[in-house]
Amino acid sequence: MGSLDSWSVEFEKIGWFIPPYVSMSQMDKILSKNVKNQSYITQAELEIILADLYSPLNMANLYVEKYSKTPFIKDYIEVLGDGLEAHFLGLHYAAVATLIPVVEGISRRLAKKRNVEHRYIKQTIKNLCESCKTEVNSRKLGAYEEVESMIDSFKEFSTKKLYIDSSQYPHSDYTNRNGITHAAYDDSDYGTPINFYKTVAAINSLCFLSEIDSSLSWFPPKESESGSKMSLFFSKCQEQSNIRERSF
Template sequence: MDYLKNAFNKVGWFLPAYVQVGFLERVAKQIDDDVVCEKTLAPYLAQIYSPENLAAMVSERYHTVPFVNEYQEIISESVEAHFLGLDHIAVSGLMPVIEGAGKKLAGSRNVEVGSIRSVFVNLAEDCRKEVTDKQIGAVNEIISMLDAFINFTDSNLYINSKKYPFSDNTNRHGILHGAFADSDYGEAINFYKAIGAIDFLCFISALRAPISCFAPSTTEASNSLSLYYRLCLKLAKQKPKPANKAIKSD
């Protein structure tokens, strides 16, 4: 799992929750062979965060997870915005959810909350200790996931926006503080990384809550929702593009 952790951190990602190890190993191998890099990662993440998979999460999981469920409507609207091609809105909607749910999870564990950057480092370290002490699940796998998430939040998501090391700009400060303009972000890759962080918080919550650590199964409700998401994708392709107008600064 350390091999996977290092491969995904190399391209600005982490070990995602609810994904089969076999798939991760195939992607990691292509990263290691320089077939996949940070600029070509998005199509692989699209397979993970597909209409069917996200529909199952929206209809069957997010509303059941302590702390994350307080933001279920915001998450649902952000997912819908993504499939409508509105990734600026989708990502900016999820950023406060990551922070809010993260802080509440930390509070529930009596984890020290200083800067927002330290929240996730300290939260993951606390989970790391619990998993090790109590021998929860596949310990080494979970620890590698936690370590990869620490690196992602500390070195990417919450780093100073001027120091963000990748071209996609999935960075909380740049997005929420307005340092990034239209052309700086708003791609699918930004959404995939943000929703992946939400899913990881669901996984952390499941360490103590009676919730499965596996992806939810499809249901009649999720199948209906995935059909709607597929329709949104078609509508997004038909959306007229606005004319580019240069605005002169005073």
Template sequence: MSSHNLDIYREAFNGVGWFIPPYVSMGFLSRMVARIRNNSNAMSQDALEEFLALIYSEENLAAMVTERFHKVPLVCDYKTIISEAITAHFMRLDHIAVAGLLPCIEGIGRKLADSRSVPVTSITSVFVNLAEDCKTQVTTHNIGAVGEIVSMMDSFIDFTTNHLYVNSARYPLADNTNRHGILHGAFGDVEYGKPINFYKAIASIEFLCFVAGLNHPVGIFAPDHTPASKLLAAYYTGCLLNSLNRPLSP
């Protein structure tokens, strides 16, 4: 059993409103952690957004769509909504992109919890109890790099509890990636709608895809880029280019 953990990563990322994501190389994550630690354990949301843009690029998201979101059980129940939200992001319609993903996060989370017979008493308990169940699973059955996965689960618990599902009046950061504020209409146009809102939401979908992979042959590793994903990535690039020519809103 691997005892190596990622608690230093967890502390760094949770401290800036983020969590340890799946499907990202340790080298890249290490550079992010070094940047945070060298800046007195701080990072602005704008700086974080720049890093996340490299993770959630056209190529990487296209591979997730064709090789994961459309294939992984329970996640694939929302494949069309997820795909539309990703397209909206690359058209620079990030209010729509994040608002489309938030119900998917809840739906997938609840279905995963139900599939594992995990008790649920509130929306926050969905993710806390689901992550705790995954920790028990990987520890008991020695799945993957156990210590690293446990740190990932703890990191996601912190993110959902203290950021994504915290009372919107207590949301601590400038980006406002908060389910209640967005879906209840507490936040208006100027208070969210940046790419970082989409990045945090799609990362949550990818995390749940990772959780599903613990019980599915697709596994827990990042997908390869395929001819189908490369074609979709080209489409996303086209969306980005077209967004530059969109007339200004009245």
């Protein structure tokens, strides 16, 4: 298919980026909805679409087949498990607060392995992405032009959204590391599922980058018995979340 830079530009406008482990048809659905409305879709509309991409089954398969096996990601497997469980229990503040530090931890470990770590996390992520992109291009790995666009898209999201100064975050969902971890944002600013979707998508991108070095598959995770069992657990968590919401 070649470069996906045009997709990256359109996703950036709505506070999103090109995620790994998501099919072209699923991404095209988001873009088509954006064009159909003749205006940028809202964060609430984007949240509804992303709920299908990060469903109990998909997240369970990612956890079992990707997170638990991929270098540097698996170092945080217990933390990731808690973050996923919190999300499906409807504990949205807890979910994003649990997972955001993992983005930085994985980024720094990957960058250190590639000898491109920097004192500041934004520059660390920039260096990491450039290093990975150079390798993908030089070795012509997979559909390398598409992969380069994905890496650039993740870099732009991380440095211009996730890690930007909290006062400059441009979207209504406020998925921003500084605003959340430094409590610059209060209850009314964030605490919805889209915060989880964007954060876990960033973790998935780092998982994808780690697979470059480890020679693991870039394809979406396959279903497994363990994944199905975890999916059932996450679905039960959602049921508890519904009970909790009706109780207060």
